[in-house]
């Protein structure tokens with residue numbers, strides 16, 4: 544998964560170009576910067592790479608979701624459907640625009656179950672955010688078809704799946720827009736950073752304006768100070784240094800994925816020998832970014848047993864069913880409506896509770912997640928680590 548494994552000379556060279564100009568801001572400073580516009584070049588390169596019409600860089604993957612939701616007109620009182628297996632950021636962004644997150648089940652893709660999505664659509668639904676978790680696709684074609692029938696925009700949270708594809712097409716290009724994260728543990732990293740891609744020029748313009756205090760970026764004699772605006776905005780601007788790092792990391796993305804695929808195949812073959820094991824449904828092996836290997840045991844007890852053996856042999860796997868940052872029943876702050884706001888917002892408004900979350904609401908997801916074990920697949924799998932993991936999996940196979 545992490546681009547930090549291949550962080551090196553290329554990133555340094557890109558960043559030094561920024562230092563040579565002394566311009567850290569993505570706009571203005573024309574004479575001083577020459578033709579060095581790293582954030583703009585990163586947006587163009589990322590859009591070209593994914594096959595999208597436009598890229599909008601922002602400060603984080605969470606900001607990308609917030610900017611996308613806002614530009615799509617989602618706001619207070621709206622419902623946005625996402626999935627119960629994701630990182631907390633997905634629903635934090637939904638709350639942050641005033642909307643209410645609604646959680647759909649995941650199926651064995653470990654992503655949104657289209658049948659459950661359909662059941663959760665109401666008159667108040669304003670958008671759908673499927674998440675391409677752990678480097679591989681949600682059933683995005685079915686999800687898009689359902690959303691289209693209900694006239695709902697789809698935002699693909701592609702934070703964990705940069706470079707992944709489905710049937711030759713990049714994830715993030717199926718919906719109205721796709722959001723990405725370049726935080727420190729993502730497939731490619733800029734330390735902190737994010738991107739939204741879209742083919743819709745109007746939507747891109749709204750995102751570009753909103754993320755920069757409403758600036759319309761129209762050329763005018765007064766420069767930046769003379770720019771107009773259509774609506775209020777915020778500041779989610781990416782810095783030139785991040786843009787520079789992004790350009791270097793993007794150039795390495797395909798080779799990172801190729802290395803991960805090789806390592807994943809090794810681990811998968813060994814895991815396949817564990818009695819009763821099955822694998823996560825990968826809709827398109829060719830397009831998998833191979834950042835993670837997820838395998839299932841017949842039940843929760845067996846998964847715990849297998850993981851104990853793996854742990855005893857120095858190669859424990861992640862059980863996301865127990866993970867407090869990625870799985871709905873473990874989000875106690877959500878379930879218990881914990882907020883710093885004294886008036887209870889966003890769980891309470893005008894003294895009335897807006898939403899209550901039932902910990903038992905996603906039985907299908909719980910059934911799957913608690914018997915699923917996950918390895919992060921490194922780009923560089925050192926001989927010693929490889930031997931240890933393969934030996935641990937052999938022990939589990941003998942269980």
Ligand SMILES: *Cc1c(COP(=O)(O)O)cnc(C)c1O
Nearest residue numbers: 603604605630632702724725726
């Ligand atoms: C990492 C992540 C985010 C948020 O990205 P940040 O850049 O850390 O804000 C959003 N969604 C998912 C699924 C993620 O994994």
